[in-house]
Amino acid sequence: MFVVTADQRASRVNADAVPAALAAVNRRDAGELALAPERTAGDELQVAIADPAAALSIVLELTRTEGWSVGLGVGAIELPLPDSVRAARGPAFVHARDAVERAKRAPTRFALTGDGSEDAEALVRLLIEVRDRRTPEGWEVYDLLAGGVTQREAAARLGISEGAVSLRAKAAALRAEEAAVPALERILARLDAEAGSSPERPV
Template sequence: MYVMTADQRGSRRRPDAVPGALKALNAAYADDLVLAFDRTAGDEIQALVAESSVVVSAVADLVRRGDWWIGVGVGAVETPVPDNVRAGRGTAFVHARAAVDRAKTQPTGLAVVGDDEPAATRSETTLWLLAGLLMRRSDAGWEAVDAMAGVGRQIDAAARLGITPQAMSRRLRVAGWAEDSRARDLAAWVLEQGEDA
């Protein structure tokens, strides 16, 4: 199992980002979370996730928001699973706490900790590569990527944005759209290997 813990960056100097993040993440992943994202302490949120692909997508969403230190814990969870993530126990929760603390010293602001340290490092590395790609994406790049998610064909997405197909192709290339999809698949696969280790 995976526990995601995210801590808002600079929360003493900035508005509370927790309500917006909870609403967006729980709406996006409502059917995919074992236990929904919830505020656990102060400006921290946490969720219990069973699928590695959901972890990767939620990490990408948090990276895009730019307001979060992100920790992923990989390990066991005590059963029966409680009704709320705040009551959860097990090594995945302990690892998530260590990961979010360590994330504050990492260049991408995210860390993975698990029972199998080499596997956790490999998972962290693939997530760093994805995060690096996403952090460099411009607003125009995000607009192009979002348009593709809504329609699927570049020509239709270009028309939706009121740009030429050639301009759309350039935006997607600069945004790393093709690499994004493959990086997410790879990160999910590597994370899953660590859970099975």
């Protein structure tokens, strides 16, 4: 099981970003989430996630801006699951707390904690570094292609040539991300399985 704990950075001088982040996470398929996201303390949110692809997607969404320190914990969650993520317990939550505290000191604003998670953390951080270098023009192309449009359609919407779209996509390393994401999802799935992360009953 995966737990994301995210803390808004510079929350004293910036507008409250928690409601928008909660809405973004809540738009996902309910089957991907073990427990719905909630504000847990101040400008912090937390969500428990059953699906490794959804966990990675949430991490990438929250780290797209510099507004969040994001910790991802991997481990078991005690059964029975409570109605609120704030009442949940288990190693995944302990790991997520450790991860978010380390994320606050990391240049990529991300950390991952779980047994044997060092390699996975390094690779996710590498992808975040690639995304951090992306220009606003690169993100324009990313958003259009991620929305299902073709390069030809993206060119028409942006008022540029298909060649210019291809150049933007190359500069933004979109093909590298497209290949990296499924690989990272598989790595997270193996980490989850090796951690014995099925929900556990309290002793």
